[in-house]
Amino acid sequence: MNTIWRSLSTFSKMLLFFSILLSVVIMVLSYVLYTITSNETLKTIAQTNAKFLSQTSVSAQVMNRTAVNFLWTLYADPANTAFMYDDSNDYEAIHKTVGKLKNIVQSNSYVHSVYIYNKKMNRFLSTGPETMNDEAQFYDRQAAELMKSSVKPLFPIPRMLRSPYASANDVSVYTYVLYDMYTESEGIEGAIIVNIHSQYLQDMMTALNDGGTLADGETLMIDERGTVVSTMQGQFLEDASSRPMIARVMREQGRSGAFIDQEGNRKVTVTYVGADALPWKVIHIQSYETSLAKLRSIRNITVGVSVTVLLAGVIVSVLVSRKLSARYLRLIRNIRNVTEPSSAGGALRDEVAYLDQMFSEAYSVTRKSMAVRKNELLKEWLLNKNMPAKRLGAFPGTYRLMEEEGGWQLAAIRIDRWQSFAAKYVEKDQELFRYAIGNSASEMIGRICPCETVDMGGDHMICLLRLPADASEGGALPLETVFRELQAWCRSNLHLSISAAIGEAVYSADDVADAYHQVMNLSQYRFFYGHECIVTHAAVLAAYTSAGYKLTAQDEEPLHEALIQGKQEEAMQVFSQLIGKLEGYTYDIVITKLFHLLYGVYRTLQALEGSAAANYRLNFQFLLKQCSQIETIDEMKLFFKELFKETADIVKSRKESRKSVLATSIADMIEANYSDKNLCLDTIADRLNYSKVYISKVFREAYNQSIADYILDLRMNKAIEGLQRNIPLHTLLDEIGVENGKYFYTLFKKKMGVSLKEYRVNYVLNKIHSDK
Numbered sequence: 001m002n003t004i005w006r007s008l009s010t011f012s013k014m015l016l017f018f019s020i021l022l023s024v025v026i027m028v029l030s031y032v033l034y035t036i037t038s039n040e041t042l043k044t045i046a047q048t049n050a051k052f053l054s055q056t057s058v059s060a061q062v063m064n065r066t067a068v069n070f071l072w073t074l075y076a077d078p079a080n081t082a083f084m085y086d087d088s089n090d091y092e093a094i095h096k097t098v099g100k101l102k103n104i105v106q107s108n109s110y111v112h113s114v115y116i117y118n119k120k121m122n123r124f125l126s127t128g129p130e131t132m133n134d135e136a137q138f139y140d141r142q143a144a145e146l147m148k149s150s151v152k153p154l155f156p157i158p159r160m161l162r163s164p165y166a167s168a169n170d171v172s173v174y175t176y177v178l179y180d181m182y183t184e185s186e187g188i189e190g191a192i193i194v195n196i197h198s199q200y201l202q203d204m205m206t207a208l209n210d211g212g213t214l215a216d217g218e219t220l221m222i223d224e225r226g227t228v229v230s231t232m233q234g235q236f237l238e239d240a241s242s243r244p245m246i247a248r249v250m251r252e253q254g255r256s257g258a259f260i261d262q263e264g265n266r267k268v269t270v271t272y273v274g275a276d277a278l279p280w281k282v283i284h285i286q287s288y289e290t291s292l293a294k295l296r297s298i299r300n301i302t303v304g305v306s307v308t309v310l311l312a313g314v315i316v317s318v319l320v321s322r323k324l325s326a327r328y329l330r331l332i333r334n335i336r337n338v339t340e341p342s343s344a345g346g347a348l349r350d351e352v353a354y355l356d357q358m359f360s361e362a363y364s365v366t367r368k369s370m371a372v373r374k375n376e377l378l379k380e381w382l383l384n385k386n387m388p389a390k391r392l393g394a395f396p397g398t399y400r401l402m403e404e405e406g407g408w409q410l411a412a413i414r415i416d417r418w419q420s421f422a423a424k425y426v427e428k429d430q431e432l433f434r435y436a437i438g439n440s441a442s443e444m445i446g447r448i449c450p451c452e453t454v455d456m457g458g459d460h461m462i463c464l465l466r467l468p469a470d471a472s473e474g475g476a477l478p479l480e481t482v483f484r485e486l487q488a489w490c491r492s493n494l495h496l497s498i499s500a501a502i503g504e505a506v507y508s509a510d511d512v513a514d515a516y517h518q519v520m521n522l523s524q525y526r527f528f529y530g531h532e533c534i535v536t537h538a539a540v541l542a543a544y545t546s547a548g549y550k551l552t553a554q555d556e557e558p559l560h561e562a563l564i565q566g567k568q569e570e571a572m573q574v575f576s577q578l579i580g581k582l583e584g585y586t587y588d589i590v591i592t593k594l595f596h597l598l599y600g601v602y603r604t605l606q607a608l609e610g611s612a613a614a615n616y617r618l619n620f621q622f623l624l625k626q627c628s629q630i631e632t633i634d635e636m637k638l639f640f641k642e643l644f645k646e647t648a649d650i651v652k653s654r655k656e657s658r659k660s661v662l663a664t665s666i667a668d669m670i671e672a673n674y675s676d677k678n679l680c681l682d683t684i685a686d687r688l689n690y691s692k693v694y695i696s697k698v699f700r701e702a703y704n705q706s707i708a709d710y711i712l713d714l715r716m717n718k719a720i721e722g723l724q725r726n727i728p729l730h731t732l733l734d735e736i737g738v739e740n741g742k743y744f745y746t747l748f749k750k751k752m753g754v755s756l757k758e759y760r761v762n763y764v765l766n767k768i769h770s771d772k
Contacts, residue, residue: 023310030306045286046258047383049271053219053282054256057275059204060221060230062592063110063174064277067196068154070108071178073552074101074192083116083125084180084190094125094132099686102127106689107557109603110200112161112173115140115193117147119186129164139164143175148187151177156278158229158237161195172198172236174229201230207621217286224279226250245270249283254386260288378454382410382462385513407507410515411463411479412523413437413486416497416531418459419629433494434461440489444482460523462516467505483534499526501535524587530632546586555581556597560604561691563644566651571644579637594636598627601643662688663702666695667710674714675737681707716748723760 074080079097097116105111105127116125122135130139138144142159151157156174163170179191205219220231226241240246245261249272256273267288274281381387415421415433422430438453438461445451450466465477483500490496503519506512518537525535525544555578562571578597582590602620623643630636666684673679684707685692699707715736722732730741738744749755754762 026306026310030303045269046271049284049286050256050258050273053271053273053284056205056219056221057273057280057282059201060275060280060282061277062204062595063196063201064156065589065592066110066596067156067174067176067194069552070111071154071176071192071194073554074104074114074194075178080116080192081190084118084192085120086118087120089121089123089132098125098127098131101125103686106686107560110197112171112195112197114195115143115191117143117188117191117193119147119189143193146175146177146188146193147191150182151188153178156196156229158198158223158227160237171195174198174201198230198236205230207624217284217290219282219284221275221280221282222246222250224250229280245285246283249281374452375455378452378464379456382454382456382464382513382516385510387513407467407505408509408512408515409465409467409477409479409505410503410512410519411465411483412460412501412503412519413441413453413463413483414460414499414501414523414526416499416526416631418631421459421496431455433496436494437461437486437490437496437498438463441486444486444489445479448477448482460520462519464512480534480536487532497532499523499529499531499533499535501525502537504537521587524591526631527587527591527633527636530634544584544586546589556600559597560600563601563604563647563651564690565694566648568644568648571648572641575640575644576637579633595624595627597640598623601647660702662690662695663699666699666707667703670707670711670714673737674711674718675735677737677739679711679737712747715744716751719744719748719756720759723756726760729756 079093079100083094083097101114101116105114114127117123117135118125124133124135124138124140124144125131126133126138126140128139133139135144135147140161142162146157154176156176158172158174161171161173173195176194176196177188177191178193179188181189183189201221205221218231220228220235220240222240223229226239226246228235228238228240230236241250243263245259245263245268248259248261249257249270252272256271258269258271260267260269262268263285269286269288270283271286272281272283415437425433434455438455441461441463442451442453445463445465449468452464454462454464456462465479467477479502483502487498487500490498501519501523503515503522506515522535522537522540525540526533528544529535559571559574559578562568562574575597578593582593599620602623627636627639630639665688669684669687670679676683681692681696685695688695696707699710703710705713715738718736719732719738722735727735733741733744745756748759752759
């Protein structure tokens with residue numbers, strides 16, 4: 001081998017050396033590139049899925065808050081709580097209370113039914129098909145069994161509600177129970193029970209992820225026992241705990257996470273996020289092959305490029321080996337032509353020193369890429385609570401943040417009016433703006449303590465402050481003053497408005513991720529303070545609370561009534577009153593209620609026009625997305641004002657046709673139910689979910705008579721038909737729905753000029769005469 005090597009020419013040796021070196025480098029780089037790309041792709045997919053799953057978990061929290069508030073509203077009514085413990089059967093009061101509950105259920109579409117349980121009377125009052133039931137004969141046996149156990153109050157119980165009718169399908173619901181007293185021997189003494197449609201949660205999950213990342217794969221929500229409580233695919237109460245990946249998620253202690261698992265012969269990626277207020281977890285299961293579908297094309301491209309580069313490298317090696325010195329000199333001339341065009345032809349005293357200078361300048365470019373890597377590492381630290389702190393401390397430029405003594409304090413910087421800003425500038429320009437803001441923030445805060453500003457992407461950055469060990473003894477840092485200076489700098493130099501939120505100090509590296517979530521939650525309070533604000537934890541704690549929240553469905557009813565009638569100004573006044581009632585409550589409560597109001601407006605339009613609501617361009621997913629992008633409460637008021645205006649304009653243009661349809665519906669209802677003795681203006685208004693004044697006015701305009709007169713005329717016509725068929729009077733009056741016979745006799749004689757009996761006699765005589 002040595003003989004062969006010595007026999008090779010210098011050119012051949014160089015060619016062989018460069019060819020082998022190039023081949024090894026390309027193969028190693030290709031493998032490393034593919035491995036890094038695979039890991040980063042899976043990590044990005046997991047982070048993206050976790051983001052969407054977090055939004056989906058909010059759906060469960062929204063449903064839970066809505067149901068609990070609804071239950072407390074019922075409990076606050078003395079008429080309801082009285083029936084939990086009384087020992088009499090006042091049927092009139094029971095009928096009145098159940099009727100009221102039915103109206104409430106009808107006005108809240110997410111509610112399936114309401115029960116009031118009385119242990120003393122062994123009685124269930126229900127808004128279902130059977131108003132009052134003995135406990136032993138109550139059709140909802142599962143609810144009756146719950147009253148014998150210490151069920152957790154104000155907590156959703158997913159179950160299938162059995163229908164009392166054999167022909168009807170079972171309904172999936174979440175059951176909430178509220179009670180005062182429970183004993184081991186007697187069970188629950190009295191309770192209010194609310195059943196929430198499971199479709200309500202499923203619709204919100206689907207709306208939040210319409211066309212989103214979770215469209216591929218399986219998304220499900222499970223409880224602590226592994227039972228499916230909601231999915232976007234429709235499964236309900238299926239036991240998923242036997243699936244290996246579900247069992248692993250149940251064992252995990254963290255709130256969120258992601259991993260790769262094996263299900264049968266299929267490799268899958270699993271991402272999960274826990275709900276804050278409920279022991280439920282949202283899980284997304286996606287095929288590993290689907291997750292890495294794009295990576296295959298990257299792999300093929302990488303192999304193709306590697307082969308191409310290898311072939312080109314062999315050719316280059318030949319040329320480099322032949323003319324190494326010439327290429328060396330030509331390289332220097334080319335560099336000088338670019339950097340020093342005027343002196344490119346002159347001689348260099350020290351060519352090596354010149355190349356060293358050029359390489360130093362290239363190193364400065366490399367430092368920029370190091371800054372990007374540092375930013376990504378700090379970003380991961382903020383987002384990943386399980387990241388080892390020593391990994392961060394080993395990276396150049398971050399050692400100041402990982403000193404043994406001291407704490408950390410986080411501050412969030414958010415660019416105001418982000419949607420218009422993002423529409424104006426491309427992503428690269430947005431990155432430059434964030435870099436400018438972050439660089440200035442680090443410089444200004446650096447005067448009082450070490451600081452690193454992390455670009456989180458989108459509209460916000462995080463200032464990560466390293467506090468000295470004696471920071472708590474010296475008082476709070478003057479951060480508000482620094483951020484006011486930063487805001488003025490951004491206005492003057494960047495023509496931008498920014499808001500800031502200052503979080504509390506933490507003294508453990510493991511708590512930094514939690515501090516990030518806290519400061520981001522604080523930044524949401526820009527919604528109340530407005531643009532260019534500075535929000536602190538102490539200020540929010542003193543000004544906002546979640547206690548005493550009592551806004552009910554009855555408070556919203558005037559808004560829906562005004563929208564139905566196309567009264568924009570009245571709707572805006574009611575909305576302003578509702579906003580006033582929400583003043584002083586936390587951001588989560590306010591934004592949840594605003595989303596609920598938005599959903600109520602959408603459902604009002606659906607009730608008004610049926611499926612034609614889609615023609616209004618009021619797609620709920622679009623409205624929800626717009627509402628989620630609003631930054632301040634003033635913008636929210638303007639959003640609802642424009643929504644009310646558009647709704648009023650459309651309602652006005654279609655008002656006459658709606659009135660005609662409504663009047664026809666009333667007439668059809670009377671025709672179908674004239675035999676009902678309870679048929680009157682009140683019952684018709686309740687069934688159609690409109691006010692009595694409104695439907696009475698609409699009907700009179702269409703038929704030139706009142707609803708009562710129309711019912712009376714119809715019954716008289718039906719009575720005449722019955723008399724002609726020789727039906728007995730008492731049977732006839734019962735068939736046409738007459739309860740007060742004497743009063744009807746009087747009205748009939750007044751209109752027809754003869755009594756019922758006289759009319760029948762005359763008709764018989766006329767018929768005999770005509771037969772002759």
